[in-house]
Amino acid sequence: MTGRHADPLRALGLAILLCVCILVAALAIGAGTSRLSLVTVCEAIFAFDGSRDHLVVTMLRLPRVLAGAMAGAALAVAGAGMQAPTGNPPAPPGLPGINARGALPPGAAPALPMTGSMSDGNGLTWYAFGGAATAGFAVHALGSLGPGGPTSLKLVLAGAVVGTFLTSLTAAILIFDQATLDAVRLWTVGSLSGRTMGQVMAVAPYIATGLAAALVLRRQFTTLSLGSDISGALGQRPLLWRTISVVIVVLLAGSAVALAGPVGFVGLVIPHIARLTVGADYRWIVPYSAIGGALLLVTADVIGRGLFANQDFPVGVTMALIGAPFFLWLARYRLRST
Amino acid sequence: MKTVLCLIISALAMLISLTPAAAQCQGRVISEHVLGAPVCVPMAPSRIVVLDPFYNLGMGLELGLQIVGAPLMTAQDADLRMAAEKASVTDIGDARQPNLERIVALKPDLIIGDATLHAQVRGMFEKITPTVLIDVRNWKDHLQVLADMTGRKEIASELLEGYETRVAAIRARVPHFPVSVLRITPTGFHVYVSGPAAYAPYAVLREAGVQRTAYETVTDDTAFKRPGWEEIGLLDGKTLLYVVVSGYDQAPDDALEAATIKNPFWQMLPAVQAGRAYRVDRGTWMGFHGVASAHRVLDDVERYIVNAP
Amino acid sequence: MTSLHVVLAAALLSGPALLLASLALGDQTVSRADLRSLFNGSATEQIRMIVLDLRLPRALMALAAGVALGIAGAIAQAVMRNPLAEPGILGINAGAALAGGLVIVGLKGAGAALLPVAGFAGATLMAAAVFALSWRNGTSSLRIVLIGIALGSLAGAGSSFLIAFADVADVQRLMIWLSGSVYAASWETLRRLAAWLVLPVVLACLAVRQLDLMRFGDDIAASLGQRVNLGRAFLILLCTTISGATVAACGLIGFIGLIAPHVARNMVGEGHVRLIPGSALVGGLLLMAADLVGRTAIAPAQLPAGIVTALIGAPFLGYLLWRRRHVGQ
Numbered sequence: 001m002t003g004r005h006a007d008p009l010r011a012l013g014l015a016i017l018l019c020v021c022i023l024v025a026a027l028a029i030g031a032g033t034s035r036l037s038l039v040t041v042c043e044a045i046f047a048f049d050g051s052r053d054h055l056v057v058t059m060l061r062l063p064r065v066l067a068g069a070m071a072g073a074a075l076a077v078a079g080a081g082m083q084a085p086t087g088n089p090p091a092p093p094g095l096p097g098i099n100a101r102g103a104l105p106p107g108a109a110p111a112l113p114m115t116g117s118m119s120d121g122n123g124l125t126w127y128a129f130g131g132a133a134t135a136g137f138a139v140h141a142l143g144s145l146g147p148g149g150p151t152s153l154k155l156v157l158a159g160a161v162v163g164t165f166l167t168s169l170t171a172a173i174l175i176f177d178q179a180t181l182d183a184v185r186l187w188t189v190g191s192l193s194g195r196t197m198g199q200v201m202a203v204a205p206y207i208a209t210g211l212a213a214a215l216v217l218r219r220q221f222t223t224l225s226l227g228s229d230i231s232g233a234l235g236q237r238p239l240l241w242r243t244i245s246v247v248i249v250v251l252l253a254g255s256a257v258a259l260a261g262p263v264g265f266v267g268l269v270i271p272h273i274a275r276l277t278v279g280a281d282y283r284w285i286v287p288y289s290a291i292g293g294a295l296l297l298v299t300a301d302v303i304g305r306g307l308f309a310n311q312d313f314p315v316g317v318t319m320a321l322i323g324a325p326f327f328l329w330l331a332r333y334r335l336r337s338t
Numbered sequence: 339m340k341t342v343l344c345l346i347i348s349a350l351a352m353l354i355s356l357t358p359a360a361a362q363c364q365g366r367v368i369s370e371h372v373l374g375a376p377v378c379v380p381m382a383p384s385r386i387v388v389l390d391p392f393y394n395l396g397m398g399l400e401l402g403l404q405i406v407g408a409p410l411m412t413a414q415d416a417d418l419r420m421a422a423e424k425a426s427v428t429d430i431g432d433a434r435q436p437n438l439e440r441i442v443a444l445k446p447d448l449i450i451g452d453a454t455l456h457a458q459v460r461g462m463f464e465k466i467t468p469t470v471l472i473d474v475r476n477w478k479d480h481l482q483v484l485a486d487m488t489g490r491k492e493i494a495s496e497l498l499e500g501y502e503t504r505v506a507a508i509r510a511r512v513p514h515f516p517v518s519v520l521r522i523t524p525t526g527f528h529v530y531v532s533g534p535a536a537y538a539p540y541a542v543l544r545e546a547g548v549q550r551t552a553y554e555t556v557t558d559d560t561a562f563k564r565p566g567w568e569e570i571g572l573l574d575g576k577t578l579l580y581v582v583v584s585g586y587d588q589a590p591d592d593a594l595e596a597a598t599i600k601n602p603f604w605q606m607l608p609a610v611q612a613g614r615a616y617r618v619d620r621g622t623w624m625g626f627h628g629v630a631s632a633h634r635v636l637d638d639v640e641r642y643i644v645n646a647p
Numbered sequence: 648m649t650s651l652h653v654v655l656a657a658a659l660l661s662g663p664a665l666l667l668a669s670l671a672l673g674d675q676t677v678s679r680a681d682l683r684s685l686f687n688g689s690a691t692e693q694i695r696m697i698v699l700d701l702r703l704p705r706a707l708m709a710l711a712a713g714v715a716l717g718i719a720g721a722i723a724q725a726v727m728r729n730p731l732a733e734p735g736i737l738g739i740n741a742g743a744a745l746a747g748g749l750v751i752v753g754l755k756g757a758g759a760a761l762l763p764v765a766g767f768a769g770a771t772l773m774a775a776a777v778f779a780l781s782w783r784n785g786t787s788s789l790r791i792v793l794i795g796i797a798l799g800s801l802a803g804a805g806s807s808f809l810i811a812f813a814d815v816a817d818v819q820r821l822m823i824w825l826s827g828s829v830y831a832a833s834w835e836t837l838r839r840l841a842a843w844l845v846l847p848v849v850l851a852c853l854a855v856r857q858l859d860l861m862r863f864g865d866d867i868a869a870s871l872g873q874r875v876n877l878g879r880a881f882l883i884l885l886c887t888t889i890s891g892a893t894v895a896a897c898g899l900i901g902f903i904g905l906i907a908p909h910v911a912r913n914m915v916g917e918g919h920v921r922l923i924p925g926s927a928l929v930g931g932l933l934l935m936a937a938d939l940v941g942r943t944a945i946a947p948a949q950l951p952a953g954i955v956t957a958l959i960g961a962p963f964l965g966y967l968l969w970r971r972r973h974v975g976q
Contacts, residue, residue: 052571055603161731189808439701443697458762459831
């Protein structure tokens with residue numbers, strides 16, 4: 001699909017994708033220990049009557065699916081945004097750096113004096129976000145050192161370095177505290193279990209802002225992705241826009257980690273597929289990534305829940321199982337060598 | 339370059355050719371339920387170091403063993419730690435990597451540990467003094483192995499007899515309806531099941547004749563399950579006992595409990611609706627360390643199940 | 648270059664000094680008199696056990712592991728042509744972690760003896776997989792790095808799964824092993840490590856020319872007569888063997904392989920003739936110091952050396968890279 005004539009086609013594709021996403025989300029809400037029909041799901045959302053099934057939908061399943069959709073969209077758009085200033089893939093924010101960072105603050109939080117509000121998970125969310133933001137900036141700073149600025153390779157390696165550091169810090173704290181280890185370890189692999197509406201609502205404004213900013217600034221991303229020479233010639237101030245894109249990426253990635261823990265590969269797989277389908281124009285890549293990311297994460301979570309009925313299979317592991325082979329394929333067949 | 343190469347090679351070669359020392363033993367031979375059996379231990383050990391602050395420390399103190407060192411740093415139960423400190427037990431650090439130098443300085447004549455925790459580093463301890471790593475699942479077997487090893491058979495029999503008598507008495511009075519037991523943590527529920535590999539307090543519960551719901555009963559080696567809010571509906575026992583464990587620190591437990599019981603799914607539990615949901619002490623139910631702990635579990639059984647309205 | 652000689656002398660002297668400090672410092676006080684008594688045979692049983700059976704093998708193990716990791720790191724950075732590379736990038740650490748995790752969780756107590764073997768096997772298999780998958784009409788540094796990260800993530804997901812669902816006691820043992828520690832150093836394990844390391848280290852020393860050529864890029868190296876892909880394969884094999892043996896002996900210790908070559912480069916320059924021994928020396932000293940800190944800082948508890956190296960390592964690396972930010976690659 002190329003050229004202006006393809007625009008209506010792309011718009012149609014986007015609409016179809018959106019409908020599929022909503023349908024899958026509704027089915028995901030219906031799936032679980034007790035299977036609920038689509039009718040029940042709709043009734044629960046629009047004509048709530050306090051029965052157990054409706055409570056299950058509104059208190060347990062809806063927040064979980066919403067969290068998955070939001071985190072997925074945020075991660076995918078963050079991934080797309082990260083690929084812009086570095087010229088080209090693969091440089092997903094889902095890799096070590098930013099994600100491992102999310103893991104430290106919950107480990108550190110119980111070590112610090114805990115307040116009552118922490119126990120319902122909301123405080124955990126903000127620690128995660130703060131940690132992810134710090135890590136994101138650290139990774140970017142480290143990866144930008146040296147000539148050539150932040151190339152994808154340097155960012156990836158910087159991410160690995162920062163990630164290892166923070167994982168060790170987490171381990172240092174968790175090693176001595178068995179109870180905290182027990183509480184935190186499910187979260188550290190990236191999981192949507194137990195997400196409440198409160199947590200979802202707390203993070204929603206930030207994800208919404210990030211997504212809106214990314215949508216509004218789509219054209220700038222396209223220009224940025226052409227490389228600093230061309231974008232400079234087109235009148236764009238590279239440092240300014242690179243900073244803005246980093247801020248948006250960190251906002252989105254950090255919020256996603258706050259919501260779902262460190263889930264990887266979404267930011268790599270989705271923008272890539274989007275690029276393959278609609279070309280290099282960020283006007284389309286951003287919206288396609290957002291919806292595609294939401295769809296992917298919700299689906300991965302449902303697969304996990306379906307395979308392991310009584311245990312909560314963490315969505316982070318499912319995503320790694322899907323994403324790593326894709327990443328392998330990318331690195332092996334689609335890489336332009338440096 | 340060549341000189342450096344030679345230096346590195348000769349250093350490595352020297353390291354290779356160094357020979358370690360060996361050790362002898364005499365006394366009682368332990369050949370069952372320990373790792374690396376047979377192991378020789380002294381007939382009357384008078385300076386014992388234990389490597390974990392659970393069964394070995396708790397039961398050791400109950401049997402009146404002369405314990406000089408234990409990893410008190412990671413002891414979960416405050417009472418146990420106080421008892422240990424009163425008995426002048428030196429802290430040797432963390433249960434998984436106890437401080438070897440402190441152990442050496444304590445001049446022990448016997449080291450007792452746990453097979454699952456310490457198998458990897460058994461060699462280190464054996465260099466210091468004879469080391470026994472007990473390898474049994476059942477808490478009563480553990481007590482007996484410990485007693486056999488240190489010549490305290492009579493005390494152990496006495497303690498267990500007292501326990502068995504009490505359990506039999508309670509078993510006769512326990513009502514025949516299912517009871518559910520649940521642990522609340524910040525990230526979800528843990529249900530310790532009733533089965534062959536049950537954790538000690540829950541094994542005691544079973545011996546006391548307390549029935550658990552179908553969800554909480556298994557025949558395989560599962561030790562615990564993690565139900566979500568949807569699944570706790572399966573914990574439909576007539577009485578519910580719950581432990582609240584928010585972390586290492588006990589302070590936030592109350593807030594966690596308050597947040598949990600507000601939840602409509604909790605309020606739909608039959609035991610909660612009938613007003614028969616009781617919170618029990620985490621020290622007893624999560625930090626089992628000996629016959630005294632078993633008696634505390636039985637106290638809870640009497641208070642909340644047998645004698646409850 | 649007298650400043651170079653001064654720096655080298657300082658480095659070489661700090662070796663014995665650190666060793667002496669490792670023997671003298673620790674949870675139990677060992678005074679100078681005690682140390683002297685060791686030499687004239689009048690030491691108590693306790694002192695002899697503490698110094699000769701606990702502290703000395705531990706310090707030497709840290710030295711040997713540090714030397715190995717320093718060399719492996721220098722090789723990794725040359726092969727991948729990037730100063731942020733380290734042996735772990737090849738997925739070695741992740742593979743070892745997964746294999747070790749499977750053994751600890753699957754075999755419980757019986758698995759203790761198998762742990763070194765599993766770690767080594769996991770590391771080697773992972774490195775082989777990375778190399779095999781990045782072979783496509785030859786290899787490229789970038790592809791190796793990215794595939795290493797992908798496979799590493801896969802192995803990491805596996806380990807995470809184990810950590811999330813295994814018994815908490817098992818998980819804690821796994822985490823201790825994963826953080827890399829020389830706690831269980833003894834003369835036997837030390838001998839075994841030394842035996843494993845002799846050949847690879849010698850080969851690494853002999854391969855300095857190959858390493859130097861790799862720096863110039865595939866085309867130039869080929870034109871200068873190097874069989875690029877074979878050379879890369881061989882060097883990766885070397886790096887893996889050295890790292891794998893270290894993982895088998897001490898668990899996962901990170902950052903030494905990353906920092907030691909950098910520090911060495913600052914001292915002796917880029918030529919691998921000097922860089923390999925320099926890295927070895929720096930790595931050994933760093934790990935000895937890290938272990939000393941780890942076991943004395945929060946006594947009686949021990950902080951595994953791998954964690955100390957990570958905590959100090961990352962900021963230190965940031966500082967090093969910041970200083971070199973204007974230097975071309």
